[in-house]
Amino acid sequence: MSKARLIAAAVGAALGIGAGLAQAKDQLVVNSFGGGYEKKHRELVIEPFEKLHDVEVVMVTAYSADTLAQLRAQKENPKFDVVHLSGGLEATAAAEGLLAPIQPSELTHHAEMYPYAVRNIEKGEGPAYSAAVIGILYDTEKVSPAPTSWKDLARPEFAGHLVLTDISNNWGLLSFLMINKVAGGSLEDIAPGLAAVKQMLGGATVVAKSPEIQQAFAQSGAWIAPYAQDYAFTLTKAGLPVKFVQPEEGAAFSPITVNLVAGTKKRDLAVKFIDFSLRAEASAGWAESFRYSPTNRNAKLSAEAAAGVIGSEEAARTLVSFDPIAIGKSRSAWTDEWNRAIAK
Numbered sequence: 001m002s003k004a005r006l007i008a009a010a011v012g013a014a015l016g017i018g019a020g021l022a023q024a025k026d027q028l029v030v031n032s033f034g035g036g037y038e039k040k041h042r043e044l045v046i047e048p049f050e051k052l053h054d055v056e057v058v059m060v061t062a063y064s065a066d067t068l069a070q071l072r073a074q075k076e077n078p079k080f081d082v083v084h085l086s087g088g089l090e091a092t093a094a095a096e097g098l099l100a101p102i103q104p105s106e107l108t109h110h111a112e113m114y115p116y117a118v119r120n121i122e123k124g125e126g127p128a129y130s131a132a133v134i135g136i137l138y139d140t141e142k143v144s145p146a147p148t149s150w151k152d153l154a155r156p157e158f159a160g161h162l163v164l165t166d167i168s169n170n171w172g173l174l175s176f177l178m179i180n181k182v183a184g185g186s187l188e189d190i191a192p193g194l195a196a197v198k199q200m201l202g203g204a205t206v207v208a209k210s211p212e213i214q215q216a217f218a219q220s221g222a223w224i225a226p227y228a229q230d231y232a233f234t235l236t237k238a239g240l241p242v243k244f245v246q247p248e249e250g251a252a253f254s255p256i257t258v259n260l261v262a263g264t265k266k267r268d269l270a271v272k273f274i275d276f277s278l279r280a281e282a283s284a285g286w287a288e289s290f291r292y293s294p295t296n297r298n299a300k301l302s303a304e305a306a307a308g309v310i311g312s313e314e315a316a317r318t319l320v321s322f323d324p325i326a327i328g329k330s331r332s333a334w335t336d337e338w339n340r341a342i343a344k
Contacts, residue, residue, distance in 0.1 A: 026053075026269060027058055028055060028056070028270060029058045029081050029082075030057060030059055030082040030273070031060050031061070032084060033061070033084070034061040034063070037290070040285065042059070044282045044285040045277050046059060049272075049273055053269070057273070065089065067083050067085060068098075071083065071093055071098040071261065072096070077263075078261045078262070078264060081261055081273075082258060082260065082264075082274060083126075083261055085126070086254060087324075088324025090126055090255070090257045091120070092325065094124030095124075097124075098262055099126065102127070102260055103122065104118070107121075107274070108275055109275055109280075109296060110278075112278070112280060112296045112297055113295055113297070114295050114296075116253070116316065116319060117295035124260075124262070126274065127295070129278055129282065129295060130255075130256045130283060130287070130294065131253045131255050131293045132230055133229040133230075133246070133251045133253050133309070134171055134174040134226065134229070134254070135226070135229060135247055136150070136152070136153070136227075136247060137213075137217075137224065137232050137244055139223045139240070139241055140242070142161070143158075143224055146243070146245055147224065148247060149247050150179055150182040150226070152224075152247075153179070153224065153226060159202050159204075161221055163207060163217075164204055164206050165207055165213065165227060166206055167331075168335065169208055171210075173327070176190075177193070177327075178251070178320065179193045179196050179226070180193025180196070183195065183196045187327070187330065194337060194338070197341060205220060205222065206342055210227075210231055210234075213227060213231065213235075214234065214235055217242060218238070229246075229308070229310070230290050230291040233291035251310065251318065252320050252322065253320070258277045260274060278295070280300065282296075287301055287306075287311065
């Protein structure tokens with residue numbers, strides 16, 4: 001059975017089970033991303049929302065790509081009321097009419113949000129309740145002075161100690177697009193970025209997945225890597241002396257969004273859930289637990305968490321976004337060019 005059918009069956013089963021329970025309670029069907037993330041999601045948002053509104057939130061484990069496939073399959077009769085998406089897929093879903101617009105006046109927390117987190121809600125892209133930020137990770141015991149620029153990845157002393165992530169990985173792609181941007185390229189022209197990467201390849205390690213980065217820092221002499229800020233936290237929890245830095249040219253960000261499904265019959269309740277997800281307390285919780293950068297400017301963080309995320313007005317203004325629709329159209333061709341470049 002395909003992933004799409006499995007998820008459809010899970011949604012149907014969840015709805016069927018829920019229907020046989022407390023009939024007086026309204027229900028809302030949402031997705032989450034499983035594992036420890038889903039556990040924290042229940043703690044920060046799901047369970048407090050259920051108690052506040054005396055409703056039942058039916059949660060289905062489904063990652064972003066699978067959720068998008070379900071939205072497409074269920075367009076005429078959606079089973080989800082709210083979906084959480086990452087990797088820019090909210091833009092694709094909104095462009096296909098699978099998500100519904102939200103007016104700023106419908107969100108009581110709208111004024112508390114950084115502008116980038118709510119900029120396209122009237123187009124159907126849901127607000128970002130947290131964000132993954134892509135900059136530079138480095139070993140504090142081996143790298144001095146600390147890197148300050150994307151260009152520092154090419155410093156001669158890093159030859160043999162640099163880790164690059166394949167652009168099949170979303171964070172690898174965003175890292176490359178920042179390298180390309182700083183080198184003078186654009187989404188229409190990635191040649192400058194490919195030329196920059198070729199200069200860095202001497203002795204560099206190219207990996208595809210996050211665990212390979214940890215292995216490289218722990219066992220293979222890696223000192224520096226462009227990657228996600230939250231993964232620096234993963235490495236420090238593993239006992240590695242790794243720190244994240246936001247380069248002076250800015251850091252790429254990937255929003256994690258909470259979206260209103262077009263055609264839901266629970267619109268009012270769904271909007272309340274979305275608004276509840278934007279609370280400063282929830283934003284702080286994601287930062288404390290996973291080092292995702294808060295999108296609510298009122299989030300109160302511990303000193304340790306504040307040092308590990310992008311959480312100031314000034315820093316947030318330097319976050320760089322790339323058009324996910326344009327990325328989707330070009331990614332296959334870029335991958336071919338990237339593969340040719342790193343094979344030489």
